[in-house]
Amino acid sequence: MxxxxxxxxxxxxxxxxxxxxxxxxxxxxxxxxxATEKGPQQSAFSTEILPQFLYLGSYDNASRPELLKAQGISRILNTVPTCQNLYKNSFIYHSLKEDKTLPFDECLEFIEQTRRDKARVLVHCMSGQNRSPAVVIAYLMRLKGWQLLQSYQWVKDRRPSIKLTPAVVQQLQEYEIEVFGNNAGTTPLLAALGLPTFGFGFPNPPPLAELPTFTSQAVSTSLTSTPFFNGPERSDSVALNTNFVFGAVRQEQPVARAAMDHSMDSS
Structure with a gap:
């Protein structure tokens, strides 16, 4: 070289x-x-959230010890139980056992102890887009006293690739209420991000369409004069060739038609 x-x-x-x-x-x-390739340059280093202390990244970041040491990181918070801790002799690990929910208090205790020890910690999940950003956002709410929207924006500005799922956002909103009580933010993060709301783990069903209400009166020759259902007004006018009555009503046949039918039956 x-x-x-x-x-x-x-x-x-x-x-x-x-x-x-x-x-x-x-x-x-x-x-x-x-220059012809699309996409921004992605650094192989984990994202620095708080200077010389708190870092956010993916499993790929956590798998590169030479880069972790270059950033001075000595502790790793693994938020995905299925991710292996590869370098237990070189770093202090704390791994979550639950993959359904995020135990924020447990995570924040490990991060805060790192701060007291004047060390540096990496918080990671598989892609660095969902679980680990949520933990970092929760820590900013506790440490900085920032509400959810402000904490989210701080992390998003430094790592634009984060993509929180509605389930994780729901947990963060509940944690915000736990931290701030009645002073919690009034604008839900789900609405701010344009994500659908949900309850009990299932999406809300779409609103039912308004069903037409039929009348028992004969239909007019113009749909606009007397509409036969109570729904949105129609601007078009359709002329009907005959009167029509809902229901099983037998119409009298004209005499000429009845005679013709009789002659056909006898043939």
């Missing part, structure tokens, strides 16, 4: 490879995107 390459590490992943020539990093697999 030439001297210039040793002095100029990749500005994205921090490793030494010919990123300007599109060479793939032998350590983390990063490659500099070409």
């Amino acid at each position: 030439r001297k210039r390459e040793r002095e100029n590490p990749c500005f994205v992943c921090g490793h030494y490879h010919k990123f300007e020539d599109g060479e793939v990093c032998g350590i983390c697999g990063h490659r500099l995107q070409e």
Whole structure:
């Protein structure tokens, strides 16, 4: 490796490879995107939420010890029970056992102890988009005294890729009420994010369509003059060729038609 390459590490992943020539990093697999490729540059480092203390990332971030040590991270909060803790001899881990709900108080106790010890902690889930951001948001509500919307925006500004699910947002809103009581925010985060609300784990059913109410009167020759159902007004006018009555009413046949039918029956 030439001297210039040793002095100029990749500005994205921090490793030494010919990123300007599109060479793939032998350590983390990063490659500099070409101008014709879509998508923003993604750093291989975890996202710094609070300076020199709180970091947010994915399982991929948690699987790269050289990058974790470069950021000074010594403790890892694993929010996904199915994710393995790969480097127990190098980092202090705390793993959640429950995958249905997020035990915020348990998580926040580990993070706060890290702060007291003047250490640095990474909070991660599988993609760094849902469970781990929720834990970080809950911590900001406790530590900073920020309400849910402000805490969410702080994390979103630093890691735009986060995508909270309605179930996780529901837990955060309940936790906000637990933290702030009557002073909790009045604007639900679900509504602010444009996500559907739900109850008991199921989405709300769509509103029932208004059913027409039929009348027993004969239909007029124009639908606009006397509508036969109580619904939205119609602007079109349809002329009917005959009068029509709802119900099983036998109509008298004309004499000529009856005679014709008799002649056909006798043939």
